[in-house]
Amino acid sequence: MNLLLDKYSFIRYFSFGLAIIMMVTSIIGLSTKGLNYGIDFTGGFLTEFSTSLPVERTRMQQELESILPNDFILTTSNDSTHWTLREPPVTEDHNHTEQTESHIWLEKIQEMPYFKQSNINIEWLDSDFMGSQIGQELKEQGGLALLTTMLLILLYLAFRFEWRFSVSSIFALFHDVTIVLGVFAWTQVEFNLTVLASLLAIIGYSLNDSIIIADRIRELMMQNSHHSLSKIINLAIQSTITRTLITSGTTLATIASIGWLAGESMHGFSLALFVGILVGTLSSICISATLPEFLGLSVDYYKKRREEAEAFSTSP
Amino acid sequence: MKNFNQEKTQSSFSRYSKWHYLIVIISLTFFIIHALPNFYQSKDVLVMTPSNTMASTIDIKSLQRDLSQKGFNLESIHQSDQVYTITHDSSRKSTELNQLLVKKYGSNYHIKIETQDQRPQWMKSLDLSPIKLGLDLNGGVLFILNVDLDKAFEERIKHIKLMIDSVARNNQLYGIQFVHQKSDEIVIKYQKTKDFKIIQEKITSSFPGVTFQFANKNQVVLSYTAKEKSKFVKEVMQQTLTTLRGRIEELGITEAVTQRQGDHRIRIELPGVKDPSEARRIIGATASLEFYQPQVNSNKTFNTDNGEPVRVDPIPIFTGENIKNAHAGRDEFGIPLVNLTLDNVGGDKMLKFSSQNIGRPIITVYSEYYQNSNGDVNKKSRIINIATIQQELGSRFSITNMSSTQKAHDLALILRAGSLSAPITIDKEQTTSATLGEENIINGLSALLLGFGITFAFMALWYRRLGLIANCSLIFNLLCLVGLMSMLPGAVLTLPGIAGLVLTVGIAVDMNVLIFERIKDERRKSLSWPLAIEQGYKNAFVAILDANITTLIAAFILFTIGYGPIKGFAVTLGLGVLTSLFTGLFIAKMLTHLIFGFARRHHFTSGVKL
Numbered sequence: 048m049n050l051l052l053d054k055y056s057f058i059r060y061f062s063f064g065l066a067i068i069m070m071v072t073s074i075i076g077l078s079t080k081g082l083n084y085g086i087d088f089t090g091g092f093l094t095e096f097s098t099s100l101p102v103e104r105t106r107m108q109q110e111l112e113s114i115l116p117n118d119f120i121l122t123t124s125n126d127s128t129h130w131t132l133r134e135p136p137v138t139e140d141h142n143h144t145e146q147t148e149s150h151i152w153l154e155k156i157q158e159m160p161y162f163k164q165s166n167i168n169i170e171w172l173d174s175d176f177m178g179s180q181i182g183q184e185l186k187e188q189g190g191l192a193l194l195t196t197m198l199l200i201l202l203y204l205a206f207r208f209e210w211r212f213s214v215s216s217i218f219a220l221f222h223d224v225t226i227v228l229g230v231f232a233w234t235q236v237e238f239n240l241t242v243l244a245s246l247l248a249i250i251g252y253s254l255n256d257s258i259i260i261a262d263r264i265r266e267l268m269m270q271n272s273h274h275s276l277s278k279i280i281n282l283a284i285q286s287t288i289t290r291t292l293i294t295s296g297t298t299l300a301t302i303a304s305i306g307w308l309a310g311e312s313m314h315g316f317s318l319a320l321f322v323g324i325l326v327g328t329l330s331s332i333c334i335s336a337t338l339p340e341f342l343g344l345s346v347d348y349y350k351k352r353r354e355e356a357e358a359f360s361t362s363p
Numbered sequence: 364m365k366n367f368n369q370e371k372t373q374s375s376f377s378r379y380s381k382w383h384y385l386i387v388i389i390s391l392t393f394f395i396i397h398a399l400p401n402f403y404q405s406k407d408v409l410v411m412t413p414s415n416t417m418a419s420t421i422d423i424k425s426l427q428r429d430l431s432q433k434g435f436n437l438e439s440i441h442q443s444d445q446v447y448t449i450t451h452d453s454s455r456k457s458t459e460l461n462q463l464l465v466k467k468y469g470s471n472y473h474i475k476i477e478t479q480d481q482r483p484q485w486m487k488s489l490d491l492s493p494i495k496l497g498l499d500l501n502g503g504v505l506f507i508l509n510v511d512l513d514k515a516f517e518e519r520i521k522h523i524k525l526m527i528d529s530v531a532r533n534n535q536l537y538g539i540q541f542v543h544q545k546s547d548e549i550v551i552k553y554q555k556t557k558d559f560k561i562i563q564e565k566i567t568s569s570f571p572g573v574t575f576q577f578a579n580k581n582q583v584v585l586s587y588t589a590k591e592k593s594k595f596v597k598e599v600m601q602q603t604l605t606t607l608r609g610r611i612e613e614l615g616i617t618e619a620v621t622q623r624q625g626d627h628r629i630r631i632e633l634p635g636v637k638d639p640s641e642a643r644r645i646i647g648a649t650a651s652l653e654f655y656q657p658q659v660n661s662n663k664t665f666n667t668d669n670g671e672p673v674r675v676d677p678i679p680i681f682t683g684e685n686i687k688n689a690h691a692g693r694d695e696f697g698i699p700l701v702n703l704t705l706d707n708v709g710g711d712k713m714l715k716f717s718s719q720n721i722g723r724p725i726i727t728v729y730s731e732y733y734q735n736s737n738g739d740v741n742k743k744s745r746i747i748n749i750a751t752i753q754q755e756l757g758s759r760f761s762i763t764n765m766s767s768t769q770k771a772h773d774l775a776l777i778l779r780a781g782s783l784s785a786p787i788t789i790d791k792e793q794t795t796s797a798t799l800g801e802e803n804i805i806n807g808l809s810a811l812l813l814g815f816g817i818t819f820a821f822m823a824l825w826y827r828r829l830g831l832i833a834n835c836s837l838i839f840n841l842l843c844l845v846g847l848m849s850m851l852p853g854a855v856l857t858l859p860g861i862a863g864l865v866l867t868v869g870i871a872v873d874m875n876v877l878i879f880e881r882i883k884d885e886r887r888k889s890l891s892w893p894l895a896i897e898q899g900y901k902n903a904f905v906a907i908l909d910a911n912i913t914t915l916i917a918a919f920i921l922f923t924i925g926y927g928p929i930k931g932f933a934v935t936l937g938l939g940v941l942t943s944l945f946t947g948l949f950i951a952k953m954l955t956h957l958i959f960g961f962a963r964r965h966h967f968t969s970g971v972k973l
Contacts, residue, residue: 095799170796170798171796172795172796172798172799173793173794173795173796173799174792174793174794175791175792175793175794176789176791176792176793177790177791178509178788178789178790178791180509180790181507181509181628181790181791188924188925191924192920192921192924192925195920195924196916196917196920196921199916199920200913200916200917203912203913203916204909204913207909240929241858241859241862241929241932243929244859244921244925244929244932244933245862247917247920247921248863248866248917248932248936250917251913251914251916251917251918251936252866252869252870252914254910254913254914255870255873255910255913255914258906258909258910258913259877259906259910262905262906262909263906266902286880286884287880289876289880290873290876290877290880293821293825293872293876294869294872294873294876296821297817297818297821297822297868297869297872298866298868298869298872298873300814300817300818300821301813301814301815301817301818301865301868301869302814302865304810304813304814304817305807305810305811305814305862305865307810307813308806308809308810308813309803309806309807309810309858309861309862310802310803310806310807312499312803312858313806313807313810313858313862316859316862317862320862320866
């Protein structure tokens with residue numbers, strides 16, 4: 048038993064170091080490669096369409112280049128039937144009309160000899176125009192939302208727990224968000240509005256883990272006096288580990304099924320959530336539970352508080 | 364909690380009184396009834412009615428065979444007299460089916476797609492409706508418009524300047540000078556206080572929000588206070604919203620959502636609209652009409668189509684606001700025109716003006732905002748008509764010589780729905796096809812089902828009997844959430860919303876796992892079942908509460924700051940936390956007591972494995 052608990056300590060300190068290394072790697076990725084912002088943030092045009100049979104990407108690129116006057120970025124799904132075309136915002140006169148009329152150029156391309164001969168039907172799915180100014184505002188709004196959420200949660204936790212727990216949880220959150228952003232920077236997967244939403248969901252979710260372990264630590268601190276803080280933390284982790292694994296496991300399974308089935312537009316979303324919940328689970332153990340120890344939480348903190356306010360005890 | 368501590372030694376089941384069960388059951392039924400309409404989605408049916416006497420009877424069987432060979436999944440073909448109603452399973456194929464039928468029977472039959480409500484009568488009478496779907500699931504067009512409030516304010520100041528000019532001329536006030544130094548104020552210099560009083564009186568009666576500040580001797584600064592300016596902004600936004608709603612109504616789109624987004628944006632959702640070009644042209648149009656009389660010594664000029672400047676009186680006789688009705692038509696030479704009917708105020712003005720000015724010209728000015736290459740918005744006005752007044756004109760007259768029928772139609776529509784006082788530009792335009800929408804629903808739901816399946820199977824295998832409880836409460840949770848979302852008017856389901864549903868499942872499972880692990884702990888301390896259950900719920904409660912409140916904080920911020928898909932996500936996440944708390948803490952607990960109470964009474968419990 049004791050051996051197992053010591054192992055927990057080792058795992059905690061080791062993964063704390065690992066977490067720091069991952070954060071640094073993410074920050075390097077963010078500062079060198081940056082995020083591949085979607086048109087929600089950059090402005091521009093986006094058209095989605097599908098072909099009834101797979102078409103080679105280079106072929107499609109060629110066919111489209113002959114019709115579209117401006118630069119564009121063409122991406123496709125794995126089976127080469129679902130296509131996404133991105134065009135930058137036009138700087139000339141206010142004639143986005145012709146460009147957004149994806150019906151028109153899609154009809155034109157349908158008439159191209161290559162597609163006619165091979166009997167490929169092209170179906171328009173979705174078109175999107177975004178002014179560049181609103182994108183900047185959305186970025187600011189998103190950053191504001193992230194910060195406000197963190198701040199309010201910090202306040203709530205400081206009120207409910209001890210400030211060291213609160214700071215540790217927030218640091219863990221910062222770690223989760225940074226790593227998810229880092230993954231998006233390194234993989235250059237498009238960062239759009241739904242990914243931003245998933246970042247906020249991650250904040251809510253990964254806090255769950257931190258809070259539940261913190262709650263156990265608090266409970267054990269109130270009960271025990273002869274254990275060291277490190278041991279109490281290990282005990283708390285050990286008694287919640289089943290729950291942590293089950294919850295994260297089932298949620299990860301569900302998110303994986305979203306990534307697999309819910310279609311192209313949810314890929315970024317599910318990637319963010321998957322990574323977020325994975326690192327969120329780790330950080331709840333190696334950061335939110337470990338950091339209070341480093342910050343100098345004393346083992347009899349709650350005992351003292353309890354003596355001060357005997358009436359509010361929640362211990363059975 | 365205290366109560367229960369005292370009763371701890373007794374059977375805990377007695378604590379659950381009948382009314383306790385009753386409340387839970389009533390609220391559960393309430394949510395489930397609201398969730399029911401979602402199982403009766405409206406369907407597309409194709410109705411074929413004979414368009415002439417040549418229509419021959421169609422053999423239903425062969426038609427059925429024919430269509431299923433072509434890949435349509437028919438549910439039924441119903442015939443009464445010679446009217447055929449065809450129901451099939453996929454609304455995205457409706458257009459395709461329609462085209463096929465038109466090709467085959469179009470010469471003798473009139474074929475149209477109708478949406479059929481599948482709800483039973485009692486649901487309709489109780490006004491129970493399914494969850495509203497967002498544009499990403501339903502297909503349609505989304506516009507986010509930017510209202511240029513600065514420009515509108517600038518126009519207002521310009522207008523005041525022209526008014527001062529006009530008053531000075533008409534009253535022959537000399538020595539009045541005014542400078543438009545900053546964009547939001549005018550400095551007026553005068554020689555006689557009496558003259559200034561005249562101007563002040565006129566301006567205040569027309570623009571009540573204006574304040575006058577004495578700067579130097581015989582010098583006044585005219586401006587708007589911050590409060591008056593924000594009132595002006597509010598008015599402009601309100602007027603823009605009303606006008607846009609009017610225009611969308613004119614376009615025949617019934618289920619549109621038009622709302623303010625942030626301080627200077629307007630969000631328009633047009634479900635079911637496939638081609639955004641017409642909507643874009645009409646919604647974004649800033650055309651307005653003004654009618655002027657010429658004045659030789661005026662500073663205000665407009666250009667005719669030939670580029671000739673014409674000096675006019677700065678104050679229009681009347682504007683497009685006085686137009687009650689407008690219709691496009693053609694004159695005797697077939698040239699498009701717009702027939703106008705004025706309201707009482709406009710009619711009086713016209714009558715008074717025309718009777719005094721027979722033989723003199725009246726000038727019609729058409730103005731529009733356009734955006735230049737720098738993204739700046741400018742007002743472009745030109746004279747579209749100079750007519751000589753032949754006789755007294757009443758409330759009806761027309762604007763002739765429109766350049767195209769399309770232009771005449773658009774102008775008539777815009778005049779009917781009202782013009783915009785602030786220029787608007789399109790910030791975002793998103794069109795989702797119904798095909799993609801339907802695909803999104805199918806994909807989202809299958810992902811949800813798979814995720815569910817995994818979770819269900821795991822919980823059942825790992826926790827056995829308690830897992831059954833968890834799964835039951837999970838199903839109730841989803842039903843409650845769907846019911847709640849159908850009930851609330853503001854809740855809209857989007858694709859990220861479906862993802863929110865998935866997270867809700869995660870949260871709900873977490874809650875059950877937390878409780879069950881605690882119950883196991885208590886069992887290890889060899890507590891009896893009922894006590895272990897009570898203690899388990901009690902011990903897990905604080906952690907559950909803290910964890911869920913933080914998630915609620917995140918959902919609330921997303922809801923207040925985000926728009927569109929993010930808001931949809933926040934709504935499902937937030938409501939999901941609430942229903943999870945309800946089902947996890949009340950229903951699951953009730954079920955636990957019911958099942959284990961039953962087992963205990965029949966001495967099963969000792970053999971139950973957790």
